[in-house]
Amino acid sequence: MASELKVPTMAEFFASGTVPEVLFWVGCAGSFDDRAKKITKAFVKILNKANVSFAVLGTEESCTGDPAKRAGNEFLFQMQAVTNIEVLNAYEIKKIVTACPHCFNTIKNEYPGLGGNYEVVHHTQFLKDLLSEGRISMEGGSFKGKRITFHDPCYLGRANGVYEAPRDLIRKLDAELIEMKSCKQRGLCCGAGGAQMFKEPEKGDKDVNIERTEQALETKPEIIAAGCPFCNTMMTDGVKNKEKEDDVAVMDIAEMIAAAEDL
């Protein structure tokens, strides 16, 4: 483990009268879920390494309201949104990066109608930009030649048309990217979206994450790459269900880059 994480808050920036280049929206999963916290930390390590001036809201951050909206509770969603927008606007935020496609989608698409206008990017897009600007450099490291399949998060891919940024990063790791039979526009959901994460699935033949994990395992991957904390959890559960956790790792792209760079 390298040096300690530097995680400045917006409040600190504000107190010193400066503004960061970008706000890192951590999200509820990234803040509280044990698995997702590792993604958050990996991303921060990369930001630290690249000397990106960023801040988090910390205790001033709240749920974007995505699961409430998609569960049908428009009122709760808008209460959350308006509260968050007040905080973001008070800090005069211009650019937001997040590792959660659900936060990404909501802030990018649904906040503008409520008075919140920001440039919002997914962390894979942000990392790709850092790379093309030469602010980080990447070597394959331990991922060189590994068989990796990428699971498209619905709210990143189909919902917002971001398919290439995560794939470009995987290729940059000199890994062998293998596509599942349903990918990109036709990618299969992990089963967590639309607030499904927080409830038992309806009765059926099997759970969606098992079906998706089977599709992923068909590609005989060493790593299933994900770009969403919820997909990560669902696929991890799926791999465990298939008793493949010793052979197949489920990793976020930020984790892969941090590991490749030995951060």
Added chain:
Amino acid sequence: MQYLPNVIFVILLIAGIGFFVRNVSKLKRNIFLGKEESLTDDKPQRWKNMAMIALGQSKMVVRPIAGALHIIVYVGFVIINIEVLEIILDGIFGTHRMFAVLGPVYDFLIGSFEVLALLVIVAVIVFWMRRNVIKLKRFFKPEMEGWPKNDGNMILYIELVLMVLFLTMNGADYQLQQMGADHYAAAGAFPVSGMIAPMFEGMPIPSLVLLERTAWWLHIAGILFFLNYLYYSKHLHILLAFPNTYYGKLTPKGQFKNLQSVTDEVKMMMDPDADPYAEPAEDAAVPDKFGASDVQDLSWVQLLNAYTCTECGRCTSECPANQTGKKLSPRKIMMDTRDRLEEVGKNIDANKGEFKDDGKQLLNDYITPEELWACTSCNACVQACPISIDPLSIIMDMRQYLVMEQSAAPTDLNNMMGNIENNGAPWPFNQMDRLNWSKES
């Protein structure tokens, strides 16, 4: 007496088109039972979408076999309308092959119609096999029993019969032309029906004329019948695909609408200057029902979607919930919406233009909460639809009704929403702990 056929033809034509127009006006009325929604923005993009998706069939070819076959039938249908125009004019004026004056162009036209007609026959047979012999999975779902199944086959039979009549008509015509029969001047090229013509060799002219006329009359009567069949059938998509793609969603798929009525209320609540004890204004609008429990709560575009759906099932076969055996089928959502809308329309017709409560609604009587809660909002159905139908928007509107009007969310979701309300996270963690991760090793 000489003009009797012309008169009969005109009556048939007026009746056929008149009945169709009557149904179209009913269709329009039903669609506009839906809530107002203004979609006049970004016209260039809308025209482009219509040109690409409906006219250009761009999303059909995602599934190459079905796509290629569909394009054949589609092109056949569009092109052959030139022939139909000639038939109508001939019928009205008692002429024969009026467009023959075009000479070589006419030969080319008739020749290409014939080739297309043959291709259509082949495509229709393959389509029929897919439904009835190969039994493609997406055509065998619970919602496809009864009328939807028969309707699908019926369309294929009608198309087959129309094409066979067209070729028979041309074959007999070609034979008559070669025999130099009165009224049948040589015109047109007959690459396909020319091969049928030898079967008619040796037939006397009057019999051939009878055959040609019978095929001609049945062909045009069949077309008028088919036109009127549309309203009762999924085949309505051949017309509605155009407006439907024009009015299709332009914003990112993941962007759901923010309810304005809620925004107003939230803004008022958050306004520090608002007087909490103020009397509501006299003219304050009664808040709408939140979400949708019946077709009238949906927008007219969603209702247009329902009439446009051709039940191809591409949405359902891509739906993760359906793939894993859950009750949700996006196609069924659209079919239920249409069925209920038809029921409401009939109710209005029966009650002199006014809807009388029939004790039924779209929710529960057609679509169950179990179906609605199985949706992951992944947009696979929206992506899969070749003609820009959005089943997800209906699912979300109905969830809104369940939650905001009936507080009928599953318990787990109520817990999740309670957590967001109290802690700002869907899990029961304290907001003050949100940054703890930065200090954990």
